[in-house]
């Protein structure tokens with residue numbers, strides 16, 4: 001029987017199968033790609049020859065006293081970009097592998113190059129490995145980003161992992177960038193660059209070399225919303241941080257979020273404005289997120305009312321309060337199952353809130369489609385947005401507009417009670433600063449929150465209380 005020469009690999013989980021399958025064991029559909037497997041006898045031994053990777057592999061490890069181990073937290077490297085530091089948990093940690101994923105053209109390379117320029121300006125050495133763009137193209141970008149280019153940024157146009165390793169070993173840079181992982185290949189596998197096996201093998205090499213020499217490594221990976229470039233998913237378990245850089249290409253607003261971070265929280269959000277001369281940090285994120293609605297605005301328009309189904313809510317993400325606009329729309333369901341579409345809000349959470357609204361507020365939506373959306377593409381964690389979500393749905397279903405300058409925070413329990421959330425004092429201060437008039441909040445929180453100037457606190461104990469507060 002002839003030996004198999006190819007294998008089918010799932011782009012979601014890395015599962016290998018001898019034959020093509022429509023659905024993988026992990027549940028993904030159409031996720032298999034065919035890859036060649038190398039004949040076993042031609043495989044170079046990892047410990048033979050002058051292969052720099054074998055040098056990495058062959059380094060012996062000895063036990064060290066735990067007492068002498070440093071946590072690494074002390075020597076964080078400042079990337080020079082506050083919002084990037086924030087999402088990383090206070091800067092770069094030595095020897096960590098970070099995956100930054102996003103759609104092609106969204107600005108991943110710009111962000112990382114900007115960080116490299118900042119670090120090099122402080123005397124650090126950054127090796128920027130580009131498998132896609134030429135050194136000239138990157139130079140042109142760098143010219144837009146910085147007035148003068150520090151000598152510490154070194155360019156390498158290379159796609160062969162072994163050659164990259166050789167350079168890393170001789171240079172020992174303070175920061176290594178791989179742009180992008182999809183262009184890298186190792187000669188140990190005969191499959192094409194960008195395939196799941198290649199991505200996995202290359203990321204493994206970069207992880208080991210980074211850990212061995214204490215070099216923080218940034219891996220750029222292209223992903224698409226439709227998921228046709230699903231490969232990077234298989235290395236998420238391997239890396240220390242998974243960052244997502246997102247935004248719409250037509251708009252200049254960009255968000256940096258972490259879905260995994262071994263050295264910090266995943267609740268921090270970084271925000272940027274994409275400009276001709278690079279990414280500018282947005283520190284007043286709430287103001288930007290509310291821009292479209294002009295909710296706070298500061299101007300008193302004599303009690304004019306906003307559209308139905310739109311309310312502002314606040315969360316405390318990471319280390320700062322964030323205000324955002326939440327919209328709901330209910331519409332008569334045409335036929336069959338009513339739709340439930342939640343963007344930025346957890347679908348199961350929305351289903352629970354609809355059940356509470358039905359049971360406690362008499363709002364039956366069994367024959368209605370319900371859409372909920374958080375403006376700006378944020379996906380806040382936690383339950384502080386529950387109350388705003390329920391009130392927005394109620395407002396849309398009942399065609400009752402929410403009074404101008406109102407925001408709501410609070411968790412909703414199954415019996416319709418409003419439970420307290422964290423840091424309402426900080427949210428209140430942020431809201432007052434942006435010109436909001438009324439904050440609907442859990443009664444428990446209201447007891448401990450000093451109302452800032454210009455902002456009225458409306459404490460509520462139940463969903464019925466909250467609805468009554470809107471009716472006045």
Ligand SMILES: [Zn+2]
Nearest residue numbers: 010013024026
């Ligand atoms: Zn799978």
